[in-house]
Each structure stands twice: as C-alpha cells, then as structure tokens.
Amino acid sequence: MLLQVVGIDTYYGSSHTLQGLSIEVPHGSVVALVGRNGAGKSTTLKSIMGVVPVTRGTIRFAGEEIHRLPLHQVARRGIAYVPEERGIFASLTVDEHLTLSGRRGGGERRFPPRRLYATFPELAERRRHRGNELSGGEQQMLAIARAMAQEPRLLMLDEPTEGLAPAIVERIGAVLRMLRRDGMTMLLVEQNYPFAMSLAERAYVLGKGRIRWGGTASALADRPAVTHTWLGV
Amino acid sequence: MLLDPGFLIVQTLNGLQLAALLFLLSVGLSVVFGLMNFINLAHGTLFMAGAYLALSAVRAFDSFWLALLLAPLGVAVLGGLLYLVLLRHLERADPMRQVLATFGLIFVGVEVVDLVWGSLPHTIAVPPVLAGSSLILGQVYPTYRLFIIALGVLLFALLYAALERTRLGAVVRAGVDDRDMVAALGINIGSVFLLVFCLGCLLAGLAGAVAAPVFSIFPGMDLSVLILALIVVVLGGPGSLKGVAAGSLIIGVVDTYGQVVVPELARLTVYGLMAAILLYKPAGLIPVRGAR
Ligand SMILES: Nc1ncnc2c1ncn2[C@@H]1O[C@H](COP(=O)(O)OP(=O)(O)OP(=O)(O)O)[C@@H](O)[C@H]1O
Ligand SMILES: [Mg+2]
Numbered sequence: 001m002l003l004q005v006v007g008i009d010t011y012y013g014s015s016h017t018l019q020g021l022s023i024e025v026p027h028g029s030v031v032a033l034v035g036r037n038g039a040g041k042s043t044t045l046k047s048i049m050g051v052v053p054v055t056r057g058t059i060r061f062a063g064e065e066i067h068r069l070p071l072h073q074v075a076r077r078g079i080a081y082v083p084e085e086r087g088i089f090a091s092l093t094v095d096e097h098l099t100l101s102g103r104r105g106g107g108e109r110r111f112p113p114r115r116l117y118a119t120f121p122e123l124a125e126r127r128r129h130r131g132n133e134l135s136g137g138e139q140q141m142l143a144i145a146r147a148m149a150q151e152p153r154l155l156m157l158d159e160p161t162e163g164l165a166p167a168i169v170e171r172i173g174a175v176l177r178m179l180r181r182d183g184m185t186m187l188l189v190e191q192n193y194p195f196a197m198s199l200a201e202r203a204y205v206l207g208k209g210r211i212r213w214g215g216t217a218s219a220l221a222d223r224p225a226v227t228h229t230w231l232g233v
Numbered sequence: 234m235l236l237d238p239g240f241l242i243v244q245t246l247n248g249l250q251l252a253a254l255l256f257l258l259s260v261g262l263s264v265v266f267g268l269m270n271f272i273n274l275a276h277g278t279l280f281m282a283g284a285y286l287a288l289s290a291v292r293a294f295d296s297f298w299l300a301l302l303l304a305p306l307g308v309a310v311l312g313g314l315l316y317l318v319l320l321r322h323l324e325r326a327d328p329m330r331q332v333l334a335t336f337g338l339i340f341v342g343v344e345v346v347d348l349v350w351g352s353l354p355h356t357i358a359v360p361p362v363l364a365g366s367s368l369i370l371g372q373v374y375p376t377y378r379l380f381i382i383a384l385g386v387l388l389f390a391l392l393y394a395a396l397e398r399t400r401l402g403a404v405v406r407a408g409v410d411d412r413d414m415v416a417a418l419g420i421n422i423g424s425v426f427l428l429v430f431c432l433g434c435l436l437a438g439l440a441g442a443v444a445a446p447v448f449s450i451f452p453g454m455d456l457s458v459l460i461l462a463l464i465v466v467v468l469g470g471p472g473s474l475k476g477v478a479a480g481s482l483i484i485g486v487v488d489t490y491g492q493v494v495v496p497e498l499a500r501l502t503v504y505g506l507m508a509a510i511l512l513y514k515p516a517g518l519i520p521v522r523g524a525r
Contacts, residue, residue, distance in 0.1 A: 049417060051413055051417070070416070071413065071416040071417055072416040072417075072419050072420055072421050072422065075416070075418060076419040081417050083414070083417075087411055087413075087414035087417070089406065089407040089410040089411060089414070090410050090521075091406045091407075091409070091410055091521060092403055092406060092407055092410070096403045096407075099400070100400070100403055100404065100407060100418055100420070101418040101419055101420070131410075146418070150418065150419065
C-alpha cells in the first residue's frame with residue numbers, strides 16, 4: 001500500500017471537518033475521491049499534504065508516518081499536489097514553474113521539461129509567459145506539468161477539470177490516462193463523476209466528513225442508492 | 234531660487250543620494266514583508282548598527298573599505314541571530330504582536346548603542362579616494378555622495394538580476410505569490426526566508442555604513458530613516474523590488490526638496506504625497522503581480 005490514511009480527524013477552528021476518515025491508495029492505482037460540495041474532499045488532500053494539521057489518526061506513505069512532517073518534507077517524500085485553486089505563481093514564467101521544484105536526487109528524469117512540453121504543446125508556445133498571463137486551461141495544464149516535474153510517487157489532483165471547457169477536459173483526461181498507463185499512482189478528487197469513473201479503478205464516496213462507501217469503480221456503478229444519496233447522480 | 238539650474242542640479246543629486254540610501258535600507262524590509270507578511274520595525278535599528286559597527290571597524294583597522302565590508306556582515310549575523318532567537322516565533326503571530334515586539338526592539342537598540350558607544354554623536358571620515366569634490370553638470374558636488382548614488386544603482390541592478398535570473402530569485406518571487414505552494418514543491422521556504430532576511434539585514438547594515446560619513450552617528454539615528462523606509466515600502470507595494478526603487482526615488486527627491494523649499498512643513502510633504510498616491514493606488518505604485 002503506497003498511502004494509508006487511518007482514522008484522521010481534521011478541524012477548522014471548532015468545526016469538525018474530517019471525522020475518522022480512512023482511505024488507502026495501492027501502488028500503481030488510480031483512486032477517486034468523490035462527494036458533494038463541502039464534503040471534505042479538498043480538506044482530505046490538504047490533511048495528507050500537511051497544509052492543515054490532523055488532530056487524530058495516522059497517515060503512512062510507503063510505510064512511513066508522515067502526518068507530523070512539515071509540508072515541504074511531505075513533498076520530498078514523493079507526493080505532488082495539484083490544488084483546487086491550481087497554485088500558479090503569477091510572477092513566474094512557465095519555464096520557471098517547471099524548474100522550480102527541488103527534484104529528488106539522481107537518476108534519469110522521467111519528465112524532463114522537453115517531455116513535459118511534448119505532452120503539453122500549449123505550454124511550449126508560452127514558455128516565457130508569466131503565470132498571470134495564462135488562461136484557466138493553460139494554468140491547469142501547468143499545475144499538472146509542474147507536479148509531474150517533481151517526479152512524484154503519488155500524484156494528488158483536486159478537481160483538475162473544474163470550470164474548464166469540454167475540449168480542455170478531454171486534453172487533461174488524455175494526459176491522466178497516459179500517466180496511468182505509465183504506472184503513476186494517483187489520488188483524484190472530482191465532482192465530475194463520469195470523468196472520475198473513466199479513470200479510476202477504485203473510488204471512495206465522501207459525505208459530510210466521513211467515508212460513506214469504498215470499493216471498485218465498477219461496483220459503485222451498481223449502487224444507485226449510494227450515488228443518489230451522497231453524490232446526487 | 235527654484236529656477237536656478239545650479240540649485241536644481243545639486244538638490245536633485247542630494248535627493249538621489251538619499252534615494253540610494255533609502256533603497257538599500259528598504260529592500261530587506263519590503264521583501265521580508267512581501268514574503269512572510271512580517272513587518273520588522275527594528276529594521277532601522279540594523280541600519281544604526283551598521284553605522285556603529287563601521288565606526289568601530291574604522292577605529293580598529295583604520296580602513297574605511299574594510300569597515301564597509303565588515304559592518305554589513307556583522308549586521309547580517311546580528312539579524313540572523315535576532316531572527317532565530319525572537320522573530321521566528323512571531324512569524325505566525327498576529328500583526329499587533331509583531332509590531333509591539335519589534336517596536337520594543339527599537340528602544341533596546343538605542344539603549345544598547347548608548348551603553349556601548351555613548352550618547353555623543355560621532356562621524357567617520359570620508360575615505361581619501363572619495364574625499365573632495367567632483368564637477369558634475371557644471372556643479373561642484375562631493376565625490377562621496379556620487380559614490381553613494383552609484384552604489385545604489387549598482388545594487389539595484391545586481392538584485393534585479395538575482396531576482397529575475399537565478400533559481401533562488403524565482404523561489405523568492407514564488408514565495409511572495411504563494412508561500413504554501415512553494416513548500417508543497419518540496420522547497421524549505423523557512424531556510425529561504427532566513428537567507429533573504431539576512432541579506433536584507435546586510436543591505437540595511439551597508440546603508441548604515443555608507444551613510445556614516447554623511448550622517449552623524451548617534452543613538453536614535455535610525456528613527457527618521459525608519460519612517461521614510463516604511464513609507465517607501467508602502468508606496469512601492471510590499472515585496473516588489475521595482476516598487477522599492479520607485480518609492481525610494483520619489484521619497485528621496487521629495488523629502489530633499491521639501492526640507493529646503495518649505496522647511497517649515499518638515500516631513501509633511503512626504504506624508505501628504507504618500508496619502509495622495511495611496512488614494513489612487515491603494516496596493517502601491519508597482520504591486521507584485523497577482524498579489525492578494
Ligand atoms: N479554511 C477553512 N476554514 C474554515 N472552514 C473551511 C475552510 N476550508 C474549508 N472549510 C469548510 O470545510 C468543509 C469541507 O471543505 P472542503 O473544501 O474540504 O470541501 P470539498 O469537498 O473540497 O468541496 P468542493 O467540492 O466545494 O471543493 C466545508 O464545510 C468548508 O466550508
Ligand atoms: Mg474542494
């Protein structure tokens with residue numbers, strides 16, 4: 001198991017946002033985390049990353065407990081994070097975004113800038129442009145490319161299709177499928193249920209801070225009661 | 234008097250000289266504010282420390298140039314210690330506590346300086362190479378002051394190149410935009426901050442050492458420059474290098490002219506100008522792109 005989240009509690013002030021949440025992400029798999037607005041999906045990723053502190057439970061990554069590590073240490077263990085708000089730096093060029101991360105040492109790079117630009121030709125054309133000059137779709141592609149440049153062992157994506165035109169969503173879907181073929185382990189948060197199900201092997205349904213259902217993606221398709229109650233589909 | 238070209242040239246040069254000092258002093262304040270949302274009111278104290286360390290170095294080694302090297306390094310070390318012992322714990326504190334704690338440091342600084350060097354004013358002699366005057370645009374003007382202007386321009390160019398062309402510069406710019414995201418890329422933003430903080434202290438110390446032969450050195454010499462530096466930071470837009478340069482130029486020139494043309498208004502010209510600019514550009518003259 002690459003990632004094991006066991007019974008975590010996360011609070012924002014006095015509001016108990018995650019309540020004993022547990023999920024597992026096996027090596028080389030794509031796991032979807034779905035749920036309605038405000039269910040706690042983003043908070044789950046932030047808790048794993050260490051952006052918000054967990055007050056109870058454990059998070060293990062490749063067997064090591066990481067829930068007390070500062071953010072940059074979690075990232076160095078090999079977790080890349082594409083946040084919902086994308087986290088593009090307004091004053092950095094596209095090139096700078098892709099060379100910023102302190103990549104973990106040695107060996108052949110799986111995603112050198114050359115390959116990233118081949119994957120996202122849209123970005124290659126805008127190498128010298130700054131983050132605030134990019135469209136929403138370009139920003140999302142850059143956020144994913146930047147995460148790939150970190151050569152992560154786990155890629156966490158928070159609603160990568162949110163607010164994007166169907167053609168861009170299709171482009172991003174194609175890249176994520178390519179990564180899946182490559183054996184990249186992914187934890188994908190989505191409100192776009194069909195999109196998530198087209199990629200994931202396993203899914204968790206999150207509702208009001210708790211896991212309401214977990215299993216294979218195909219099994220979820222046969223549970224209309226679950227999807228109706230917790231996803232509204 | 235205002236239409237006399239000689240007067241205009243000399244006063245403008247005086248303004249540029251003050252601008253160069255303000256630039257050196259304000260860079261650290263601004264970048265630290267932009268990067269960590271942290272306001273260090275003791276920054277002026279580091280300027281004063283630079284002047285006094287330069288005084289002691291000149292007395293010990295009888296060399297202005299050695300003093301110009303050692304004093305900023307000493308101030309950088311002092312700043313680093315101050316950060317590790319005290320300021321680091323205030324980073325996440327609310328702004329009021331930061332203001333109070335660093336405000337307190339101003340008085341500690343004045344007392345310490347009084348204790349070590351005494352309360353009488355001191356000066357440092359201008360180094361022989363730069364002593365005397367030069368002819369510029371038909372005016373006789375102190376060579377040392379031209380040196381200060383040149384130093385300010387040189388350091389702006391160096392810092393600009395470092396910020397725009399190096400990886401560390403990119404990390405700093407990214408940190409000003411979104412600190413957590415930089416950490417999420419595996420970069421230890423805390424150590425980057427310590428480095429930037431020390432560099433800012435070094436430049437404040439350099440400003441103090443360079444100013445020492447022009448200003449008189451006394452306990453409390455930091456207060457009036459601190460106020461000007463704060464105005465520069467607010468005017469330019471915190472975290473913006475070009476903003477600091479623009480703010481320093483404006484404040485340096487306006488304050489200089491204000492003092493000679495309408496001395497009875499004292500600093501009111503500068504305060505009035507700040508209020509007027511902020512009314513039209515609340516985020517400062519050259520805000521950092523995408524600043525929230
Ligand atoms: N910084 C914060 N401070 C206080 N409450 C917060 C904060 N961030 C999120 N919340 C609350 O925590 C709950 C879970 O939020 P979260 O962002 O994890 O939901 P989500 O499932 O990602 O929703 P969405 O689909 O809208 O992105 C919500 O009720 C939200 O209002
Ligand atoms: Mg969310």
